[in-house]
Amino acid sequence: MSAPGRARHSPDPGALARGTVASVSGEQGDIVISESAPPSGLPPGVTVISIYPMYSAGQVALATFFGGPLGGAWLMALNYKRLAEPGKARIAVLLGVLAVAALIAIGFAAGPDSLLWLMLAPIVVTSWLAKELQGAAYDRHVAVGGSRGSRWRAAGLGVVSLVVYLAAIFGTLTIHYFAIRPDRVMIEHNSVFYTDGVSRAEAQRVGEALFALDGRRDTRWGVEVTRDGDRPVIAFIVSTKQVKPSDDKIEPVLHHYAEPLSREVYGGAPVDIWLIDGLFRQRAKLSWESRPR
Secondary structure, three states: OOOOOOEEEOOOHHHHHHOEEEEEEOOOOEEEEEEOOOOOOOOOOOEEEEOOOEOOHHHHHHHHHHHHHHHHHHHHHHHHHHOOOHHHHHHHHHHHHHHHHHHHHHHHHHOHHHHHHHHHHHHHHHHHHHHHHHHHHHHHHHHOOOOEOOHHHHHHHHHHHHHHHHHHHHHHHHHHHHHHOOEEEEEOOEEEEEOOOOOHHHHHHHHHHHHHHHOOOOOOOEEEEEEEOOEEEEEEEOOHHHHOOOOOOHHHHHHOOHHHHHHHHOOOOOOEEEEEOOOOOEEEEEOHHHOOO
């Protein structure tokens, strides 16, 4: 048995008769074939064929499609291992992890409207990187008879990466939600959140006023009581679909609450109405001055 990392020679009578030397690297998994190779080294014309498959730029894109940037980075790392470049393999995985973190951060900042772009951009980028960084090596590998990676395996690695990707997104969402979630009082089954600068008593009054104004006991709603400078703000929590610019129904309905809330809670002082999503991100701002009359 040969020691790890050292060449193992497999004498073949036919090959010896032709002066051919074949060696298999136990560490890297390469088959080296050289015509009339002298003992001192490998002459020009040596053909190196990896006994392991390599993955094309298209397959890297496929893994990215299923598993995000981590899936594509994983395949690129496997290619680097086939090319005996473990350092670059580790860098590829690290960059894949950083790309996942960056996309999650961008998604929080840009909101749901950026979802399509966030899905397509990693596919384009990882495919381009695979072609630029590994395309020539892949072409040489195939040209000398090296095996190609399976598309099914590429897709499978992408799906495995997707599990990790979704776990990272879910974990980040959970941490983010509890980190930004303000204090809350409950009015029946309805939530009234309040931020720094707003007392619990004020939030309680806002909730009771809204409960009386709503007049329905079978609906559930949530609001956040906050400040924009010195002005009170009542931010209604609504779904993303309800706050699209093309929607002309939900905003006027909620804006009508400005005057009664001003009268019942704030002694006639101006009150702005905001629309926010479930992560307390602002989606629309309705000023007191533009309220319905």
